[in-house]
Structures are given as C-alpha cells and as structure tokens.
Amino acid sequence: MSQASVLMWFRRDLRASDNAALNAALRSGASVHCVFVFDRRILASLPPDDKRLVFIHAALAELQQTLRDAGGELLWRDGDPVREIPALARELGCASVYANRDYEPYARQRDADVAAQLTANLGQLQLHKDTVIFEQDQLLTGQGKPYTVYTPYMKRWRQSFHPALAAEASTALRGALAAPAGTRPLPTLTELGFGEATLDGLRVQTGRSGALALLDDFRRRITHYKTLRDFPAVKGVSYLSAHLRFGTLSVREAVRAALAEPSEGAECWLNELIWREFYQQLLWHFPAVAGESFKPEYRGLPFPNDAALFEAWSQGCTGYPLVDAAMRQLNHSGYMHNRLRMIAASFLVKDLLVDWRWGEAYFAQKLLDFDLAANNGGWQWAASTGCDAQPYFRIFNPVTQSEKFDSKGLFIRRYVPELAALDDKAIHAPWLAKTLPPGFVLGRDYPAPIVDHAVQRAAALRLFARD
Structure with a gap:
C-alpha cells in the first residue's frame, strides 16, 4: 500500500543517482520530498574556515539543481535534526522518513532519537545500507564474532561478494518527486556563520559532476594504481576519498569500476575499498575505539x-x-x-x-x-x-x-x-x-x-x- 507522501533525508549521500534510500523512497509509490539539515551539533565543532563546508555546499547546490530539473526541490533546515526532521515530516504529512544508515556513534544516537520522535507521532524512520557493501553483522567469523584482522575479513568479503550487491540503485526521479510549494536558495556559508573558505590547491572537483569526472579520469589510470600509489609527487591515487565520504560517489560505483578492470592496480584499489569497510565494521562493533586504543x-x-x-x-x-x-x-x-x-x-x-x-x-x-x-x-x-x-x-x-x-x-x-x-x-x-x-x-x-x-x-x- 503506497503512502501519500514521504521524506528523503540526505546526509552523507549527496547524489540523486545510485542512492539506496532515495531509490527506496521513489519505489514506495509516494510523493517524495527531499531535505538536508545543516546539523548545528556538528557545525558547532568546525572552525570558521572549514573546507568541508565548501565541498558540501557545492555538492548541495548541484543536488538541488538536479532535483529541480526533475520537478522537485531540495528543502533545507538549519538546526538539530532530532527536532527538524520530525517537525518537517509532520508539516508535510509524511508518514515515513527515508535515510541511509550511518555507523558513527553520534549518528547512531541521532537516528535513534529521530526514530523515537517519529514513532511518537505515528511516523517511522526507514534506514538503508548505502555507504558500504557489507554492514553491521553481515560478515562475521566462524565463531560469530567481528573480524579484527584485515586479511581474513578481506577474504570473507571477496568470497561473500556477488555482483548484485554492487548493482545500481536508481529509479527515475521525474514524476515521483513532490512539486515544490516554493523555492528557497541554499544559505551562504556566511549566513551559516562560516567564512568563505576555498579549495585552492586541492586536487579534487566538487559535486556529483566532479565525482564522475574524477572517476572517469581514474579509470584510465587504475591499471597503474598499485605501482604509483605510494609516490606523492605522482598522479597515482584516485582522489575520490572526499566523494566517497560525502556520497557524491556511491561505493557501488567504486566497486563496479574496480571490477571492470582486470589488473593488479584495480585489485589493489578494491582492497583499499575493503579496508574502508573493515574500519567501518570495527567502529560499528567497537564504538569505544573512537576515544581509546583498541588494544x-x-x-x-x-x-x-x-x-x-x-x-x-x-x-x-x-x-x-x-x-x-x-x-x-x-x-x-x-x-x-x-x-x-x-x-x-x-x-x-x-x-x-x-x-x-x-x-x-x-x-x-x-x-x-x-x-x-x-x-x-x-x-x-x-x-x-x-x-x-x-x-x-x-x-x-x-x-x-x-x-x-x-x-x-x-x-x-x-x-x-x-x-x-x-x-x-x-x-x-x-x-x-x-x-x-x-x-x-x-x-x-x-x-x-x-x-x-x-x-x-x-x-x-x-x-x-x-x-
């Protein structure tokens, strides 16, 4: 049974394509509203010239334009998501909020608090796997315990992987997005209380378009990744880390790119992507490592x-x-x-x-x-x-x-x-x-x-x- 209206909450997944939660929202049959919250509990800890805000702002501007081109809008709020998301869901009459799962301790508590607020108001938070191929307890040792050594984890990851896990998660936007009642430009960095920092000197392009351009460039060099990746004066690495972090590129796209190239370089890069997931599952199972030594x-x-x-x-x-x-x-x-x-x-x-x-x-x-x-x-x-x-x-x-x-x-x-x-x-x-x-x-x-x-x-x- 479809719902009249749902809310897609963007966080570290700033793209409209190959986005698991957005895809699920679009396939629900409901009219989809989209929102990003400038989380004051995060912003309060950032320096006034933080470069991440420049990157995020540029990605949001491109995402907003993509949604507008498809007949929708990227709404935004400035405050505490625990208040802002349930309030917006009530305002728009959304029975469900869709988002992609975040494994950091703060995000886990935030999402639990949002879910509790939504449940109290007859709504629900639907979380989806998007930033990793395998999450939480999906890969455990034979004794049912988390992996704490990379090589066995990597081998299990490869043994458990099948192409469907990296399949594109996309549904057409047009006709499924809620028509905006009005448009509101994104706040400037100054309006958010930050200086107009720049990304001068940074070998990275911003937004979804920047992610795709860098991925296309890296595909032409990936075969040499293993031999060149350790030399900082050489263009040997992918420069995609910020795009994976903020989700302007999906991990599925990265894995598909690695699998498409039968070379030692591509194999080496895939192993680096698996290292990324190894650390993600460690933080999930052992959140105390955020503040103390694992050993x-x-x-x-x-x-x-x-x-x-x-x-x-x-x-x-x-x-x-x-x-x-x-x-x-x-x-x-x-x-x-x-x-x-x-x-x-x-x-x-x-x-x-x-x-x-x-x-x-x-x-x-x-x-x-x-x-x-x-x-x-x-x-x-x-x-x-x-x-x-x-x-x-x-x-x-x-x-x-x-x-x-x-x-x-x-x-x-x-x-x-x-x-x-x-x-x-x-x-x-x-x-x-x-x-x-x-x-x-x-x-x-x-x-x-x-x-x-x-x-x-x-x-x-x-x-x-x-x-």
Whole structure:
C-alpha cells in the first residue's frame, strides 16, 4: 500500500543517482520530498574556515539543481535534526522518513532519537545500507564474532561478494518527486556563520559532476594504481576519498569500476575499498575505539605529550622535510596523500612521543575527506594501538621513507620551497649534507631536526614495551 507522501533525508549521500534510500523512497509509490539539515551539533565543532563546508555546499547546490530539473526541490533546515526532521515530516504529512544508515556513534544516537520522535507521532524512520557493501553483522567469523584482522575479513568479503550487491540503485526521479510549494536558495556559508573558505590547491572537483569526472579520469589510470600509489609527487591515487565520504560517489560505483578492470592496480584499489569497510565494521562493533586504543594493553601509555613538539609537527616545522611537506599540504589544501598520512602519524607517535589521539583530532579538523572510522583506524594502525596494526617495534624512518617515495624531492620542493635549491640527496636530510647552497643556513632558513630519530626510536620502544 503506497503512502501519500514521504521524506528523503540526505546526509552523507549527496547524489540523486545510485542512492539506496532515495531509490527506496521513489519505489514506495509516494510523493517524495527531499531535505538536508545543516546539523548545528556538528557545525558547532568546525572552525570558521572549514573546507568541508565548501565541498558540501557545492555538492548541495548541484543536488538541488538536479532535483529541480526533475520537478522537485531540495528543502533545507538549519538546526538539530532530532527536532527538524520530525517537525518537517509532520508539516508535510509524511508518514515515513527515508535515510541511509550511518555507523558513527553520534549518528547512531541521532537516528535513534529521530526514530523515537517519529514513532511518537505515528511516523517511522526507514534506514538503508548505502555507504558500504557489507554492514553491521553481515560478515562475521566462524565463531560469530567481528573480524579484527584485515586479511581474513578481506577474504570473507571477496568470497561473500556477488555482483548484485554492487548493482545500481536508481529509479527515475521525474514524476515521483513532490512539486515544490516554493523555492528557497541554499544559505551562504556566511549566513551559516562560516567564512568563505576555498579549495585552492586541492586536487579534487566538487559535486556529483566532479565525482564522475574524477572517476572517469581514474579509470584510465587504475591499471597503474598499485605501482604509483605510494609516490606523492605522482598522479597515482584516485582522489575520490572526499566523494566517497560525502556520497557524491556511491561505493557501488567504486566497486563496479574496480571490477571492470582486470589488473593488479584495480585489485589493489578494491582492497583499499575493503579496508574502508573493515574500519567501518570495527567502529560499528567497537564504538569505544573512537576515544581509546583498541588494544587494552596500550590504553595507559604514558606519552610525554610535549606541546611544543606537537605544534612544530602541526605547522610543518620539524626539520624532517617529507614530514613537513606532508603537514603543509594538509594545512594548505585539506588533503594529504595516504603514504604521507602513515609517515606523519608514525613520526608524531614514535618520534615525538605524542598520543595518537592528538594527531587524530588534528586530522579530523583539517582533512576534507575526514571519516571517523578511516581516520581512527589509520591512526591506530600507525600508533600500533589498533587491531591488525603496525607492530610497535616497526617504526618508519622519515629519511629513508623520503628517499624511497620522493627520491628526487619533487613533492618536498613543492611544499617546502625553502629547500628547493638543495640537491636530490641533501633535500631528504639537510643536516647531514656536506655542502649546502650558498646563503642557506640550517636553523635559520629551515629548522634543524627537533629530535634525533635514532634516540626517539629507542625511547618509543621503551615506552611501548613499558620498560
């Protein structure tokens, strides 16, 4: 039996095609209203120049135009969704609200509160799987427990996958959307209380059109992904992480693209998509990891947490060129190459002996593609505190990593221009150079190393071994 009217609530799924919840709403036979809520409980924690708002705003503008072209409208509200969604559903006479499931602790509580409010008013919240291929308890070990090691999870994921799970979830919009009673432009970032930040320097296009353009570009390069993905000066990665995070690209589209290309590169990228789901299911089963180490034995590590060292790291002034280039890229653009995320994280925890949660919080503030599950999982991997993490005694050497993955210093020269005149050997460790360019003074023109890696490595081993 169809309903007269339903409400589609967009969150981290800012597209009108291949959207599971929207597809279900359209297939209900009801007239579909669409809404996005500027969630004040989330916005309150963001800095005034947050780049994510620029990305989201552009995606919403494109989504709104798509819905208008199909005879509908993207409504918007500014406030607490727990109040705004039930109030709008009552105002529009919607018996059901459709949305895609979010696995983060805040989102789970928010949705439970919205569902309770809707039930009290004879409505219901219908949640759908959209951001992952497998969710919640769909993949468990033979003992019925969550996976805590990636490789068995990856193998089970692949064994359980069938093409129907990545099939497109789309129904025609025209004729199914509720005709708008009126149109209202989206609020500007200034009206929302934010500055007009830009995405200058960021190698990403916004909105659904940007996602499709980047996916099309990556399809032409995916065969080389495995060999090029670790080199930050090379165009080797997909640059799709923000689009997957905010749902301007569906995970099904990403998986279909990987499966369409029989190459080592495509296989490698599919494994990265599976890593993403591995961390999502971990956060679902173990929400406490959002605030503490997964491994109990590392929950009370006495990190010195030198604030001055953390500040030098966050500003890209450690004296280790590749680490500094990585942090400056992040601060400038809101993006950091994945290999560099591992190097920067390892350096903060194992060289500077700063609690991984400090770095995780900094990345959460700066990354355009910030995703709690992936960010937390990556930091705990680097810090050796998470499941299936890097062993604590395996510590990245920032100089050898630099020599291996930016051998000619191209990436360093872009983000640390004061080192541009150094030769390809000296640029990785200026303090070890026998000669430096005329007029260049280490400690004046570029910082001397703030710590000695060998000394700090030994200190990290003692810290983690509790000696």
